[in-house]
Amino acid sequence: MKRYLMTKREFLKKSAVIASGAAFLPACGPKGGSDATAADSLATEGTGGEKRLRTAHIGLGYQGKEALRDTASHPMVDVVALCDVDANMMTELKTQYPNAKVYSDYRKMFQEMGDEIDAVVVATPDHTHAPASMLAMENNKHVYCQKPLTHHVSEARNMNMIAAEKYLVTQMGIQVHSFYDYKLATLLIQSGIVGKVHTVRAWSPKNWGFDGPEPEGSDPVPEGLDWNLWQGTAPERPFKNEYYHPGNWRKVLDYGCGTLGDMGVHIFDTPYNALELDVPRTIKNESNETAGFGFPEKNKVTYEFPGTKHTAETLTWIWSDGPGAPEKHEDLALPDGEELHDQGAMFIGEKGRLYLPHFQILPKLIVDGKYQEIDPALIEGYGLGEPVRDYASEGPKHYHEFVDACLNNGETSAPFSYASRLTETILLGVIAGRFAGKTLHWDSEKALFAEEEANQYLSGDYRAF
Numbered sequence: 001m002k003r004y005l006m007t008k009r010e011f012l013k014k015s016a017v018i019a020s021g022a023a024f025l026p027a028c029g030p031k032g033g034s035d036a037t038a039a040d041s042l043a044t045e046g047t048g049g050e051k052r053l054r055t056a057h058i059g060l061g062y063q064g065k066e067a068l069r070d071t072a073s074h075p076m077v078d079v080v081a082l083c084d085v086d087a088n089m090m091t092e093l094k095t096q097y098p099n100a101k102v103y104s105d106y107r108k109m110f111q112e113m114g115d116e117i118d119a120v121v122v123a124t125p126d127h128t129h130a131p132a133s134m135l136a137m138e139n140n141k142h143v144y145c146q147k148p149l150t151h152h153v154s155e156a157r158n159m160n161m162i163a164a165e166k167y168l169v170t171q172m173g174i175q176v177h178s179f180y181d182y183k184l185a186t187l188l189i190q191s192g193i194v195g196k197v198h199t200v201r202a203w204s205p206k207n208w209g210f211d212g213p214e215p216e217g218s219d220p221v222p223e224g225l226d227w228n229l230w231q232g233t234a235p236e237r238p239f240k241n242e243y244y245h246p247g248n249w250r251k252v253l254d255y256g257c258g259t260l261g262d263m264g265v266h267i268f269d270t271p272y273n274a275l276e277l278d279v280p281r282t283i284k285n286e287s288n289e290t291a292g293f294g295f296p297e298k299n300k301v302t303y304e305f306p307g308t309k310h311t312a313e314t315l316t317w318i319w320s321d322g323p324g325a326p327e328k329h330e331d332l333a334l335p336d337g338e339e340l341h342d343q344g345a346m347f348i349g350e351k352g353r354l355y356l357p358h359f360q361i362l363p364k365l366i367v368d369g370k371y372q373e374i375d376p377a378l379i380e381g382y383g384l385g386e387p388v389r390d391y392a393s394e395g396p397k398h399y400h401e402f403v404d405a406c407l408n409n410g411e412t413s414a415p416f417s418y419a420s421r422l423t424e425t426i427l428l429g430v431i432a433g434r435f436a437g438k439t440l441h442w443d444s445e446k447a448l449f450a451e452e453e454a455n456q457y458l459s460g461d462y463r464a465f
Helices: 008-020 062-072 091-096 106-116 126-138 153-165 180-190 227-231 258-274 376-380 397-406 416-432 452-457
Strands: 051-058 077-083 101-103 119-122 142-146 170-173 197-204 282-285 299-306 311-321 344-349 352-357 364-367 370-372 439-443
Touching: 051 062, 051 106, 051 126, 062 077, 062 119, 062 142, 062 397, 077 106, 101 106, 106 126, 119 126, 119 397, 126 142, 126 153, 142 397, 142 416, 153 416, 170 397, 170 416, 180 258, 180 352, 197 258, 258 299, 258 311, 258 344, 258 416, 282 416, 299 416, 416 439, 416 452
Parallel strands: 051 077, 051 119, 077 101, 119 142, 142 170, 197 311
Antiparallel strands: 197 344, 282 299, 282 439, 299 311, 344 352, 352 364, 364 370
16 A cells, blocks of 8 residues: 655545545534534434533543543433544443444544534544544544644644634543642642742653664564554554554654653643743753654753743743652752652742642642641632542543533633643653753744754654555
8 A cells, every 4th residue: 555645734634535525624613602612513412302412532542441431421421433443442342332333443433423423532642643633623523632632733733723713622631630639739829829930840750761773673463453543644664562552652753752741741731720831932851862763761851931920030940751850959859858759840939839749649838948738718718629539530520521511511621722832832842852952942923943953843744544
């Protein structure tokens, strides 16, 4: 089968032809006034006249199964389609969701079921997030997409644009965004509990990097896996055991976004949201050198952001990942020699520090090197109720928020308008890993680096598959 590269617009055009018989569907304009959304027409009535949401799920590995379970736990959801390129992922699900049609190619799913789907949940490897989500939105479907939103900066901006043009409900899968501790930390920072924040330090010792060379040779493709569909729009490679599917694709430049694109999104989210940041002006990644196949195994990324009402005139953000992260620093010293949690973030402000471990641990206030009690009245005033320590009950909240928004009952807290900026910030740090130790200057208005050599990594060609 002949392979060739195509632009994202060509991909959407060809895929839309496959899915719907038309190059581009008309935008779904607002109905019933300027505040209405596409949700007015993207829900179906149940037997009792209530609105219900018909969902399709693309990608059903570990995270995809969790997303399916938590979405389906909403009483107003009907799962109508399941799609995964690996038939082995579907065995149990066919029994659990007997009324759902099963597919290996999401393009065929839209072709056959376009009028029977209201919303799509995308939980594929990173390189397929944008192709699947953009096609869903071109078919006027609401979209929940796992983090990071996209594999390339250009895709993040395009997805935000399409969602806005079509008035679609969207949500990025940063589930902890809806957890108690992160909501509390956001409210505390915005209350000024540590004053204007001048520095954020965030870290994870996880290692989704690989310094070695591209593997040689090929292995037999496992039975049930469509390797061509798994690669999708990414460059074609021979299959190799233990390098890609099902578990290690995050380490590879063509498919994942490294540790920064995995844990970084979760841990960045609360400080980024609380401080109401935009994208950074400069980025410097002091990473190790690699052979050009995988991501660096250690990263230390320093961002400089323009100030907001919650920060100093300029905000410095330091992210550290990989074995041994983070390095010792006075900003991270805890009272009485207590050790840092493996992952977390520290807000450093003019009046003290707020320590937010990851995850399901209450934020802690540090002033003059000592923990300080946070005024209970302040917390009670937020109306969050008692702290929740149960992942089983917290986990579905972010998905249910999306479903409710699709049914015109509230709004999402991580729509693509927010998620695209957070993802762009993350991906700029990933790109900086290709230029170890060099400061890159980002022009947000032009969506270009001042350093021309870095601009080639803002997007990528799409393979026809």
